[in-house]
Every structure is written in structure tokens, then in C-alpha cells.
Amino acid sequence: MKFRDRAILVTGASRGIGAAIAKAFAAEGGLVVVNYRTNAEAAEAVATECRALGGEALPIAADVTSAEAVAAMAEQIGQEIGRLDVVVNNAFAPYRFDPDNRARFWEIPWESYSQQFEGAVKAAYTVSRAMLPLLQRRSGASIVNVASDLVTRPSIPYHDYTTAKAALVGFSRNLAAELGPLGIRVNCVAPGLVYPTDASAATKEEVREMLIAQTPLRRLATPADVAGPVLFLASDWAGFVTGQTLHVDGGLVMA
């Protein structure tokens, strides 16, 4: 029970990778704040699963790009839990990974980039800043940001999405340098294509086969595959690891 008595905030935890991460922390005894934006029913279902796995769960609705909403969430965590050990910035702006119908560079308006920056960097910025006082209360706190292996290897050029994730990696490294002297670690997990999720539902079989063929471990990532490395980076097993990006893509990217 690696996370017994530990409180973990997972943003965007009502579905997909976020839900898998929340459940994995719960299975290790953690008290998981299941953050979601709109789907209260799904978040409640994740919370129920978390409790069944032996953890605790507290669903809180908040748009992570809204400073007010996030401040209210921090307030609620402070009141109801009184501590926070881990923040997983998993939520991101809605995106469809559809290789066949993706917009090419000259077709992408700046607004799309801007929206992705909001979803990746502004969300991580807003949540990290708001949660910092809580994280500082305990020793050994850490932040894990979910990036993408596309930053290192743009197998398919999803310009706006990947550029924002690249910015998130840079953001994380700077934050790691700033918060290290305060005892807080900051790392990234960079999954490859994770299937199945709502976002990757439109990725065609042929593309998936192409990626699988180039992946040494010969399959795509599942949401549960991402959870393990997130837990590792959040645990004291990774107590001397900060500013790193851990690729979780079966060896497609080796860096």
C-alpha cells in the first residue's frame, strides 16, 4: 500500500487515462480527488470503483483552466482533506486523434494552438499554483504532468496538440528547477498512442498497425499502462528523480 494516507489529485479523472490513474492510486490505498469538468455521473462511478479497490475518493468538479474554479477546488481539498501529496495534471483540451482528417499546418488557425496551450500549459500552471500551498505542507510531495511521446517523435503531426505538450515539458522542467529546493518533484509521463480512449477512438486500424509494427513491444498503450509510471514518479521510489520525462510507448521513442 504505497499511497496509504496520501492524498492525490488527478485532473480529468472521470474517464480514459485519468480514470485509470485514479484507480491505480486507490488500489495502493490513496485518497484520490477525482477531478472532472462536466460528467458528474462518470466521476462518481470512478469514485465508487476507487473505494471498491481499497482507497478513498472525493469527486470535485472544476474546469482546470479557470483560476476561480481551481481555487475553489483547492479550498475544498484543504477543508475536507487538509493535505495533498501528489498532483497529476492529466486533463487536456478536447482533441480528436484522427490521422485521416487531421488539419495540416496551413489549415490550422492560431486559435487551435491557443486552445491547446490553454488545455495543457495553462491548466498545469493554474492547478500547480493553486495547489502549491497544500503540497508544501508535507514533505515528499510531487507533481506528474501527462505529456506525449509525440513531442519527441511526431509520428503524426498534430501541430497544435503536440506543440502545447512540448511547452508542457518545458514548463515542467522549469518547475522542477524551481520547486526542487522546496522538496517538491516535478516529472512528466509521455505516453504513445493510448487506445482505447474517447480521444483516440477515431484513429484507424491501419495507423494503429503502423505504430505497432514500429513499437518494440508490439502493441499500443492502454490507460492502465500509463498509470504504473505515474505512480512510480509520484512515489518515494522516484524520490531522487525530478525534471524527467518518462516515455510509456513500448519503446517507440527511446530517449
Added chain:
Amino acid sequence: MIEHAGHLPGLDAQALRWRHTSHAAWGESVTLALPELDEAQATALCESVRNNARARLKRMETARIVDAIDAANARLLDRKHPLRRKAEHLLPIVTGYDRETVRLGLTSYLKTFRRPQLLRFLAEDFANPAVLDGFQPTAKGGFLRAHGPELLLHVWAGNVPALSLWSLVCGLLVKAGSIGKLASAEPLTAGWFANLIAEIDPEIGQCLAIVWWKGGEEAGEAPFLKAADTVMAYGSNTTLTALRAKLPITTRFLPHGHKIGFGMVGHEALDSRKATALARLAAHDVARYEQQGCYSPQMLFVERGGRVSPAEFARYVAQELTAIAHRHPRRELAAAESAAIAGWRSTQATRAMGGAAELIGEPSDPWSVVHVETPEDLSPTGLNRTLKLVAVESLDEVPALVAPYRNFLQTAGIAASPKRLFQLGEELAEIGVTRIAPLGRMTAPEAGWHHDGRFSLLDLVTVTEIEQSTEAASEGFAPYVD
């Protein structure tokens, strides 16, 4: 293996009673044998040290004594020397300090007793150190000669490795026959050092003894207290009061009681770049020797108005203490020490509940940091890496906060601009602070420092003056008088 402590010239080791004590730390253990002298043996030892000092040490040039101390130190500084290896092996087990702390501490401390430092040390206290070797002309006219006591007794305390060498060296430099009483918590280094001196210059070795008795035990200490001309003693005020009561009125008593160190951090030192480096230095001062030294900081006064707030600085210090604990683990604490920390923490936790304080770290962390936003007086912490940071509007408030503890003041660590350093220095000197050091050097006084503001060598000597008119008058009795 049994390690015999002490240095007992002229006594037959076989004929002595030895008290065995066991020490264990870092997965190893050692048995020490401490000498317990009966009254006749103690009296004989005092007599022989005094006579030898009178006949030999007093007639030596100071330079020869300096050379012997320098040579003994060179061996202890040589990491391949068997005694140095033994010190690095046994001191962590006996004192509980981790190996790295002992190794680094020994080197940085011993190197302050090399020949150049010893000469500086002499020059620090004597305008003309030659007064220790013979009458020297003085500026006002006449001649001056200084003599150390014939028999100087050191009563050591505490577990900081090799701390005893400080007063032992002072005694030797003024040619005092010296007997040192080992501290039960570090009963090794003084004996080793004395043995080295005896090996290097056997004549000096005859003028020096290192003994032990159980603290406060009448039978053990009486012969020594009776025989000594001067007693230099370390310990709590209770111990020192008891000791003073047992000394003859003619005996000079030089006590060094417990002290509380503190630090002051000015807003100019708290920018984004300097603050973290400074936090590291402050944490170093706290961790080194687990605040057992008189110079260790227990409180830091941190000024508001820098880019880094006092609360943020407290967190930086806490994280540095976490990092230091990996390299220098805190020594295993005795039950009473853990209780002292728990007691201090719970007082702070109660205040934290009321919002008056912020307690950083968990009870399981090998350090405790508390931070308060309202000014408060200097106060002792739970020791063993417990630190309180007090936010102040201006460092000018600090002298008033520490002044009530005048008798316990010694070292102040200051991080502030040169102008403020001297301004604050004036105020601190007025209220009894005797040493001002930078953060990071609080536990490492420089060579020739004035312990508790005293002249370490000058305090030991008595001077004999030949007044100018005496010399003139004697001219009248000269065989060459016309």
C-alpha cells in the same frame, strides 16, 4: 576489542582499575576502558605532572611546544596514519555522529592547530609572545614575563569530536602542566593526542595527563580539584556551580557554560538566487554536530522585505535539512533526546493549531523546522536539528529579542550587507554576543578565536613585572658601577 582511554605517565596500567563502557552505533560496537584512579594514584599523578612541568615544560622554548603540537596534528590530519584511521572508525561509534561528519569535522578542526595557526594564536593574545620564554621589555618601560599555571585542570563535556583539544592546546602553549578529565560522551581524542605528544616529545608527554572520573563522584575528583591551580571547565550551569563550590578559594576557575547560538538574515540576502544558497549554509550549521556545540544556531531571525519571504526561506531550509540528512544522517537519539524533540514539536504544534506558528515536516523526519510570523524572544529548541525561524520587520528588532539571555549568548550568524553587519555588530557586542560568523561557518570558529569572548591564553597566565625603577635601582648594585 577494548580501547583504553587516557594518558597516564608514570602510572602502571596493570595496577589501575578500568571501568568498561559499551558504545554502539551504525551497526558496530566498541568497548572502552576508562581509568578510575584511587586517591593515592590521583595525588601521585598530580604531583608528578606538576613537578615535571616545573622542571621541564617551564624551561622549554615555546617554539618547541608549538612544534610538538604541530607534529601531533600532522599525524591526526594524515588519513593514512593508524591513529587517524582509528579515530575515523571509533568516534562515529562512540559519539553517534555519522562517519562523514566525523571525518570532515576532524580535518577542518585539526587544521586550525597547525604551526602557522598556533603562532597566530600566540600573537593574538600576546603583543610579544616571547614573554612566555623570558622577561621582555614593555612599552611603558620595565620588563614583563608570563607564566601559565603549574597545574591546569580541564574538565571537558559533550560529545563533539576532539573539542577537548582546544583547551588542551591552550594549556600547553602557556607551558601549564595539564591534566584533562575526559567527557564520558567523547573520551578518546584527548588521550590519543596526549599519547602522540608523548611519542613525539617524551618530555612534554611527562607534563600532561588525561584522566577520567565519574562526573560528580567525590572520591574520584577530590584529589584533582585540590591540586589544580586553575580549572577550566565545560558543562551546564548546574554542573559548573557544583564544581566551583568544591574548589579552594585560591584556585582560578574559568567556566564555559551552555550557550545558545542564533542567526540573522537580512532582506538583502533574500533574493531568488542567494536565498537558496543561504538556506543550505544555515541548514549546514544546524546539522553539524546536531546543535550540540555552544556555537550552533537554534533560532534564525529572518527579515521581511526580500523577494523570498521568511516563510519561503523556512521551506528552503527544511528541504536543505532533508537533503543533508541523506549525506549526514542524524545520529541515533537517546530516549531523553527524542523526548526533548517531541516535547518541543508538540508545543509548536499546539501553537500551529492556533495559527501562530507553522510546523514544517513530519515527526518521522530527522529534523524539525517551525516558522513564526510574530517576533519572539530567543529560546532554546529541542536540539538535534530542530530550528525555529522568526520573521521580523527589521533586523534592528533582534538585539532586544536576544538581550534577556545575555549569559547564554555567544555566536551570532549574520547574513547582511557590510554596513548593516557593523551596525548590528555594535548592538550585539553591547548585549554580550562574543562571536559573529557568517552562516555556514557558525560551527567552525577560526584559529585563534576568543572563546566566550575571553583571551584564551591570556586568561591562563600570571604576569610578573620588573618595574622600570627596579631596573634603574639595580644599576646601583652592579659590579661595574663607577
